[in-house]
Amino acid sequence: MRQRRRLEDSLSKDAELARRTEDVAAYFDLAREGEVVTEELRKEINALRDFAEKLETQTLLSGNDDMRNAIVTIHPGAGGTESQDWAEMLLRMYLRWAERQGFNAEVNEYQAAEEAGIKSATFTVTGDYAYGLLTGEIGVHRLVRISPFDQAKRRHTSFASVYVSPEIDESINIEVKPEDIRTDTYRSGGKGGQHVNTTDSAVRITHLATGIVVACQNERSQHKNRERAMKMLKSKLYEYELEKKRALTKKVEDAKLDIDFGSQVRSYVLHPYRMVKDHRTKLEIGDVDRVLDGDLRPLIRAYLLARRDLN
Numbered sequence: 001m002r003q004r005r006r007l008e009d010s011l012s013k014d015a016e017l018a019r020r021t022e023d024v025a026a027y028f029d030l031a032r033e034g035e036v037v038t039e040e041l042r043k044e045i046n047a048l049r050d051f052a053e054k055l056e057t058q059t060l061l062s063g064n065d066d067m068r069n070a071i072v073t074i075h076p077g078a079g080g081t082e083s084q085d086w087a088e089m090l091l092r093m094y095l096r097w098a099e100r101q102g103f104n105a106e107v108n109e110y111q112a113a114e115e116a117g118i119k120s121a122t123f124t125v126t127g128d129y130a131y132g133l134l135t136g137e138i139g140v141h142r143l144v145r146i147s148p149f150d151q152a153k154r155r156h157t158s159f160a161s162v163y164v165s166p167e168i169d170e171s172i173n174i175e176v177k178p179e180d181i182r183t184d185t186y187r188s189g190g191k192g193g194q195h196v197n198t199t200d201s202a203v204r205i206t207h208l209a210t211g212i213v214v215a216c217q218n219e220r221s222q223h224k225n226r227e228r229a230m231k232m233l234k235s236k237l238y239e240y241e242l243e244k245k246r247a248l249t250k251k252v253e254d255a256k257l258d259i260d261f262g263s264q265v266r267s268y269v270l271h272p273y274r275m276v277k278d279h280r281t282k283l284e285i286g287d288v289d290r291v292l293d294g295d296l297r298p299l300i301r302a303y304l305l306a307r308r309d310l311n
Contacts, residue, residue, distance in 0.1 A: 066132025084117030096294025
């Protein structure tokens with residue numbers, strides 16, 4: 001049924017592309033007949049360009065897992081409050097991006113920091129090709145700004161890491177033995193209703209062999225949180241195995257994209273100038289506020305085009 005829905009969606013978009021193209025052609029015909037339709041024509045061309053770029057981006061997503069939902073985890077780097085605040089800014093950016101895309105985003109785990117920001121956060125983005133669109137966000141993100149937490153108003157550099165894994169379903173079997181994991185329960189903190197904050201409903205699961213840790217606290221029931229956390233763990237174990245297989249290919253790809261393993265994939269500079277720069281594709285965007293408000297389309301598209309050109 002999912003495959004059928006995607007095929008029907010493709011046919012619908014093909015029909016819409018044809019309709020938009022015909023609308024532009026009709027405006028050109030009116031202009032040739034002497035009608036003043038400059039403004040309308042400009043709007044239709046811009047709308048057609050945006051729609052075509054969106055369709056082109058989708059054609060770049062051909063991986064086996066690209067069509068899946070995505071599980072995103074954000075961790076602040078060294079730097080205390082500065083990096084914790086930056087991690088929360090990234091969380092807001094991705095949630096706004098999901099909203100712009102028409103996707104559903106559900107925060108599974110949110111650990112607030114003492115002064116500001118977050119210690120960690122994990123959320124699931126539900127929508128067609130969510131994982132494929134977000135794969136280019138994996139890595140370290142750097143922020144340069146005048147610190148709002150520094151009374152001397154000095155410039156600070158903060159780092160946060162973003163990790164993305166595909167949400168697996170029943171079609172993929174990942175076996176997790178009870179003796180391979182450690183399960184802890186604790187009282188939920190941060191966002192949530194009164195009930196989740198006053199009972200030990202939150203669940204943290206540690207996979208002993210790999211050190212992978214997942215947590216879920218957004219459900220009222222400990223049972224539901226455990227079930228959700230196990231699904232997240234299986235997704236991360238699946239991505240862990242895929243990553244091992246991709247290791248050699250990734251080294252070659254990173255070298256071609258001019259980035260060393262462990263260095264930042266993107267910089268967001270708010271001072272002394274304002275710019276977002278992707279260090280792999282060399283794309284630079286001057287409207288930092290728009291990017292931080294969730295408009296990641298140019299950055300995602302540039303990454304996917306660069307990845308295609310490597311193959």
